[in-house]
Amino acid sequence: MTQTSLESTNPALAEQRNDASFESLWQELNWRGLVHVSTDEGALEEALAGDPLVYYCGFDPTAASLHLGHLVQLLTMRRIQLAGHRPLALVGGSTGLIGDPRPSSERTLHTPEIVAGWVDSLQNQIKHYISFDGDSGATMVNNLDWTQGVSAIEFLRDIGKYFRVGTMIKKDIVAKRLNSEEGISYTEFSYQILQGFDYLQLFRQYGCTLQFGGSDQWGNLTSGTELVRRAENAHVHALGTPLITNSDGTKFGKSEGNAIWLDSELCSPYAFYQFWLNQSDADVIDRLKVFTFRTREEIAELARSVEEEPFKRAAQRALAWDVTSLVHGEEATHKVIEAAEAIFGKGEIAEIDEPTLNAVSAELPRASVPASEATAVRLLVDTGLVKSNGEARRAIKDGGAYINNAKITDGEAVLTEADWLHGKFLLIRRGKKNLALVHRS
Incomplete structure (x- = not known):
């Protein structure tokens, strides 16, 4: 009609x-x-x-x-x-x-x-x-x-x-x-x-x-x-x-053969934001012209940052913020930014809602462990972050292992009910960037 x-x-x-x-x-x-x-x-x-x-x-x-x-x-x-x-x-x-x-x-x-x-x-x-x-x-x-x-x-x-x-x-x-x-x-x-x-x-x-x-x-x-x-x-x-194509001639908007959908049920706000954040320096200015309402002057300044300070990725951050906010709203965009920071220890991971946590951890190594057997040593080994129990204990002793961003001090203690995020997840980290997710079996 x-x-x-x-x-x-x-x-x-x-x-x-x-x-x-x-x-x-x-x-x-x-x-x-x-x-x-x-x-x-x-x-x-x-x-x-x-x-x-x-x-x-x-x-x-x-x-x-x-x-x-x-x-x-x-x-x-x-x-x-x-x-x-x-x-x-x-x-x-x-x-x-x-x-x-x-x-x-x-x-x-x-x-x-x-x-x-x-x-x-x-x-x-x-x-x-x-x-x-x-x-x-x-x-x-x-x-x-x-x-x-x-x-x-x-x-x-x-x-x-x-x-x-x-x-x-x-x-x-x-x-x-x-x-x-x-x-x-x-x-x-x-x-x-x-x-x-x-x-x-x-x-x-x-x-x-x-x-x-x-x-x-x-x-x-x-x-x-x-x-x-x-x-x-x-x-x-x-x-x-x-x-729209990428600078290397490949089709734009494809991720592992799948379209980047505008529906949050088909492509999470986190995955959507990361897609834009990961645009190359060669493509990002063209993307800003097409997908944002930033002015010629604003885009020229971002182009300067790409040339002079590419490590800051200011243009990519502006692009990701603008398009994700347009499609999913500012509140959802704030959530995915905070979630990305939280999993690397810069925020409170317990505040991440379950759908966002699932999206953030979608590409992380995963393991399924019974709650009654969930010790830090086993979690590190089962997720593949270390190769052996001995290596797990050394990582813990050296202060380089974390569960839900909290430093592990006792590798043999079974985790409590309160430790499980949303009653079913644990985020394991070794060092600054090696992450994995444990699902309660």
Whole structure:
């Protein structure tokens, strides 16, 4: 169902501003590296500098959460909105049932019930990043609203007649699939017609004149501009943002093959913060431009720190703070920072809540030990922090072994109930940086 009276769930929106040092929004978008390809550049720059326009970006519900690639689009939506233009946030209840073609193989088709649930989930996430209030308040739309009542004959007669197969098969992704061993189904081949239909419908219903998305969607974006031109004899705009890659050419936003999700249940705030904190010196300034609202002057100062004092990692800390606070809130960001400090002895570890402790310790060596047998010597050995009981006793004697940040003085005593964090965990440390987690069996 189309929704027009939503409220944002993010108080940070009120603090966001475009950079006043730029003469135009177009200049800032270019400086931030958000323009990869567009229709008539001069006309689009003029349109963005003129009277408020209506624009849209689409998000297909192919999973229960948005990820970092979507965050690029959400923040671009917000920057354009801050310039006084009105966004339409489209969640594809119909296109999500099909899925845009992937480079390698056909997508798995999910049931309408699953897709409908994902639509709701994505709509709730999108509300966090754009405003639904005021003259430039956003409108949430679902393309299932205008496709589910259209028959196949109507679709072919009224929409399909404007598309030329010769043009459609030249689209990069379609051409790759046609030349692959698996080929491409008519279902996925037709995706670009459905997306073009979205643009035509939004042009007719809302006067929408700009669509944008990732540059890998350029074929689908221009399907819409061409359909509006043929069906309505009108010229509308399309903008493709670049795909974000690391300086070494690898795909950005992947961790061991998994996307960095915006949902805290799929990617914890701690893991999310660490992802940004671990950005390389070669990438961090570009990330600040794309993913934060820091000004050109502020980012220039952080770039200086990268050059002159890289060991301080000021740029990475600023990036991690800004993006984690935006996505998960300042309170959660404070928690993960405090938790990271606490496990290395700079804070009170007992104050870390269980989900954060689990996230912080996710990559640590682990061991499972019965509470009745939990002595410091055994814990050090079972977790692999030492190789033998004798080595464990020497570490304790030398004052270099800790349980929950408390120095161990008696390696043979069984730990008490009060020692177990949340009744089930013990954090073991040898020296300053060698850590492990014990789980109560």
